[in-house]
Amino acid sequence: MSEIIDQAMRLFAERGYDGTTLQDVAEAVGLSRANLYNYVKSKEELLVAMVDATTQSAASSLREVRRRTDLDSAEKLRMLVHTLVLHRAEQPAQFRTLDRSDQALPAEIAKKHLEGRRAVLREITEVVEEGVTVGRFRPVDAGITALSIIGMCNWVAWWFHPSPAHPAEPVAEQIAENAVAMVVRDAGRIPDTPTPLGIVSLLRQDLDHLARLLTAEDE
Structure with missing residues (x-):
C-alpha cells in the first residue's frame, strides 16, 4: 500500500489531482486496475x-x-x-x-x-x-x-x-x-517568578531604563 501511495503522490504532484486517474496509478505500480481495487477503491x-x-x-x-x-x-x-x-x-x-x-x-x-x-x-x-x-x-x-x-x-x-x-x-x-x-x-529579562507580578517587575525595569534614557537626553 505504501508504494501505491508514493506513486499516487508523485503523479498528483506531476499532473495534479484532477489530471491523474486510478489507471495511471495502477500502471505506475505495475498492477491492473482490477488488482488495484484490492488495495484502494478511489482517488479520494x-x-x-x-x-x-x-x-x-x-x-x-x-x-x-x-x-x-x-x-x-x-x-x-x-x-x-x-x-x-x-x-x-x-x-x-x-x-x-x-x-x-x-x-x-x-x-x-x-x-x-x-x-x-x-x-x-x-x-x-x-x-x-x-x-x-x-x-x-x-x-x-x-x-x-x-x-x-x-x-x-x-x-x-x-x-x-x-x-x-x-x-x-x-x-x-x-x-x-x-x-x-x-x-x-534575553536571559536577564526572564522573570524569577512566572506570574503577573513577575511580568510587572519586568515592566518596572523597562520604565526605569526609559527614565534613565530620558534623563540622559535632558543632561
Whole structure:
C-alpha cells in the first residue's frame, strides 16, 4: 500500500489531482486496475491517506510535545519546530501535492485537511502564548508569530532536497533555533517568578531604563 501511495503522490504532484486517474496509478505500480481495487477503491482514499500523513499526523505529534510538563516554553517551541520541519523534509511530495491541489480537493477531504492545518497552528500558538504569559518570550502576537514559524517550516518542502551529504536533521535544528530566537527574552529579562507580578517587575525595569534614557537626553 505504501508504494501505491508514493506513486499516487508523485503523479498528483506531476499532473495534479484532477489530471491523474486510478489507471495511471495502477500502471505506475505495475498492477491492473482490477488488482488495484484490492488495495484502494478511489482517488479520494489516496488523498485521505496523504492528509493523514501530512497534516493530521503532524498535528498529533505537535500535540504530544505541547502537553509535556518536563519542558519549558522555549524547549517546547524548539521541539515543535524541529518535529514539523522533519515532517516536511521527509514527506515533501505529500505536502506539495496537497498545497497545489487544495482548491481541487473533494469537500470532505478539504475539510479534514483544513482541520489538520488549524490544529498545527493551534499547537504552536498555544506554546507561544504560554511563553509570553510566563515571561519566557517577548510580548509578541502569538497568532502572527505562529503563522510566521509555520511558514518557515512549510517552505522546507519546496527548497530542501535531502541527500547523504545534506541530511534533514541539521536543517531542522537550525530552523528550530531560529524560531526560538524570534521570541525568547534575553536571559536577564526572564522573570524569577512566572506570574503577573513577575511580568510587572519586568515592566518596572523597562520604565526605569526609559527614565534613565530620558534623563540622559535632558543632561
